[in-house]
Every structure is written in structure tokens, then in C-alpha cells.
Amino acid sequence: MSESVVTQWQAVRDEIARAASDNERTPGDVTLVAVSKTVAAEGIRPVLEAGQRVFGENYVQETAAKWPGLREAYPDVELHLIGPLQSNKAREAVALFDVIQTLDRTSLAAALAKEVRRAGRQPVLLVQVNTGDEPQKGGVSPSAVDAFLAECRDTHGLTVSGLMCIPPAEDPPSAHFGMLAAIAARHGLTWLSMGMSADYPAAIQMGATHVRVGSAIFGARPAKT
Template sequence: MASDTADSRLSAIRDRIARAAKIARRDPDDVTLIAISKTHEGDAIRPLIVAGQRVFGENRVQEAAVKWPALREETPGIALHLVGQLQSNKAEDAVALFDAIHSVDRPSLVTALARAMDKAGRRPPCFIQVNIGDEPQKGGCAVADLPALLGEARAAALPVAGLMAVPPFGVDAAPYFALLAKLARDHDVTGLSMGMSDDFEAAVTLGATHVRVGTALFGMRA
């Protein structure tokens, strides 16, 4: 369809965020749209940059390190968020490359990130990832382990921005978003990284501060 351009897709997503925010009596500007550009090459990303998108998310440190330096040189002011699992031995690379890290899920990673931040003199905000559906195949700390992990992150002077979760696939995500929001309130954190292409509107009505949208902006991956 001729009208299906990066600009039109971005405008449509922003309009949907704004409508969801209005339902919840929230300011749409309090919701950060992260365009998930994993597996997409620069030629697919540039049209969104031209359309005005400035916050992007990647799953893998190595992939981001290959494609983003050139894109950021072309367009200053881009923020890059790591939304995928992070190996502790990649902590230094992640701290150097990313402006936020959404997948802090274990004490060993807290230690590695704290050391990397001290060394780099750079402290990107971090989200503690919670395995909200208790799924063995997913990253994230168990709900029961969240207080201890948050305590360790704070003791290590990690800048904790909030909580992140990926609800189970194929079920209503809203109860999981509501649970994550309650956990954030209970533990005195404000950021909520939740909601993807299929459910970001529900996430916004339940308090999401960051939504991670890939397919709805880029189309289906090969």
C-alpha cells in the first residue's frame, strides 16, 4: 500500500499511544516509544530516523556495535536501548554503547555492570527484568527474588530506572502489566518497560513509561 510509509506507521503508533494515555488520564509525553530495530539493517532504520524517531532498541550487543556507530554519526541525538539478554562478559561493551539497559536479571550481572560503569565513568539507566509469568525459557528474575535483586542493584549504585517484563505469549497481557505496575509501586521505582506491538495500548493504560515496538513499525521480520 502506497500510504504504508515509515512516516505513516510512526504517526499511527504515536496516535495510538496518545489515545491510550488519554484514557488513563496520562500525558502521552510520559511514554517513550522504543523502535525495536533488531535484525533490521540501516536501510530499513533510516526512514524511521528521517520520520523523527530517535529512540531505538536492540537485542544483541554485537549486532548493535556493527550497525549503530555509522547511523549515530549520520544523525546525532539517537538513544539506544538494550532490550535483550545480556551476558556478564559483555557488560563493558553494553555500558559503552547503550543509553539504557532493560535486562538486568541476576546478581552476577549487577556486579559486572557496576564494575563496567565505574571503569567507564558512564552510568546508563537500568531496568530490572522480572519473569512476570514464571516461564522457564524467559529471562528475568522471579517475582520472589525481586526485592533482593533490587537491593543488590541499589547497593552497587546501579541507576535503577524501573522494571521490565515480557508477559506470556497468547494470553491477555493486562493482568501481567498490572502486576508489574504494583511491584514497581511496592518497591518505589517509577519506570515501567512493558508493552510490544500487540499490546502496547493496554500497557500504556496501566502505566508503561517505555513501550517496545518492532513489528508495527518495521513490518514482519524475515
């Protein structure tokens, strides 16, 4: 099993390099965020041993349970929160994560600002944009991003480094990636987290700096019950 995971991880790395080169980009400018949510610590170790250092998790509680031991062995790991964050989990999130990709509302901005000041620790922050304006999905509406970024900066004193999106499953993703890239460019934001297992080459074509790939590395996740 560990050999197949490493083989799949390497295949994703090779595809990232191809997609970058095909679009006249430097492969090193695209960071692979290996999405390890629901993967046990023993399932993560093989790709850690192979050299992967950037990982994405969805849940504060799961991350707190499985990552401290792994980080002792691999202290240079960078952990990204890529799932929704409740405001009452802001303290734990600021302590656990190096990057929080899902800042998407005023109450969360206030909670994160409070914890950043208290802890003296500043995770990199990305604003999640709901590019399809899907009611069931988190993220700021594209029409509200400009005002929200200003509020994060001026009211809460937060530094936002980039944007993240998850396009609607039924839509061709490139238009959504292009929208996100245009918003980021307008605000001088340098991090663009977009693209997952099914569409990361298209995201790289549209300027992604970070791609979030899970099932293509670790295999399909168990169905929710």
C-alpha cells in the first residue's frame, strides 16, 4: 500500500511539472498540498518519508489528534486548513495551522484577529471565494470580495495573502479559476489555491500557486455514512 501511495504521489508531482512547463511556468512555483483528511498517520508517513511537506486537513479535531506526533518527526511540515472553520475553533486553528485557506465571514475574521494578537502567531490567511454563489457552500460571494478584503485589513488588522475556491462540481472549472485569478490580481494577492484531483492541471494553466490533491494520492475516501 505504501509503495502505491508514493507512486501515485510521484505521478501527481510529475503531472504538476508537465502542466507548469506546458504553460511556460516554473514547476517549483506550484506547491502541492497533499490533502490527508481522513487518512491515518500511518497512511501519511510514506509520503512524508518520500519528501512531501505540505498537507491539507479539513478538521481541527482530526488534525490535533494525528499531527503532533508526525510533526515531532518532521518539524518542517506545513499544515493548511482547507475545510470550514467555526469561529469558536479559531484559537485551536491558529495554534495548529500554518495556513488557513477558508476565511469567509466577518465573525471569523474577528475571531482570528483576536487569536493572532493573543498568541503572537500569524498563520498565512486566504479568503475562500464562492465563485459559483452556491448557497450550500462556504465562501465570500465574488461581488462581496472587495469589501470583505478591506474589512479584514482595515477593521481587523489581518493580512490576507491570497484566495481559494472550489468551483461548482457541474461547471467547467477554468472560468472559475480565471475569475479567482482576476480578483487576486486586482488586489495584488500572490497566493492562488485552486484545483483538486480532477482539475489541477487546468488550475495550473490559470495561475494556481497551490493545488489541493487528495484522492489522486491517497485513493478514494470512504463514503460518508
